[in-house]
Amino acid sequence: MKSKTTLKKAVKFVSNCKYIFLLSKNIFQKNIFSLTLFLISTISFAQSGACKTTLEVEKNRNYSNAGEGGAYFTLVLTNEGNSTDVYNLNAINVNSTCSNNDGTRTSDNVNLNSAFLDNNSSLITSITVPANQTATFSIHLTVPQGTSFNKWNCTQINAVSTNCSNYTVNTVVHTIVNNPSEN
DSSP states (O other), X not given: OHHHHHHHHHHHHHHHHXXXXXXXXXXXXXXXXXXXXXXXXXXXXXXHHHOOEEEEEGGGOOEEEEBTXXXXXXXXXXXXXXXXXXXXXXXEEOGGGSOOTTOOOGGGOOOOEEEEEOTTSOEESEEEEOTTEXXXXXXXXXXOTTOOSSOEEEEEEEEEESSSTTOEEEEEEEEEEOOGGGO
16 A cells, blocks of 8 residues: 555656656746847847947048148047947048049049047057047148149048947048148
């Protein structure tokens, strides 16, 4: 008799354990799914807010004359994202894809040399901007020796985010090379 009762209890115990393990497996799977969905949503939301930046020339002064000392443009970089970002800076002569302010042919445009400067006039190649903050810096464009006078240049300034892959903001500045003897 005892063995039959013990056997019934053992079967009931195994059945209860099986039910508990199946229930916890279902709960675990539901929690993993919910957790995964939550993490994906959070990361996507964070990414979408992390990469929002503007780059402008201060007071929209995107035109200048380049004499013997070259030309300077003050740039304003605004990080509208939700985290601090470091932006690598570069400049490209984009003469064939811009339009000159006076309507002359871009095929006659000239290339200029460029250097980025912080607010202390020190050379920089990148700039750090905290979330929801603005930073200013300058680009100094210089005229290579032997460059023709009264010719235009278009330079595209790029700020490349290190937080967000393939995210770049840019602006274009227009410069005319002056003849120093005419000044």
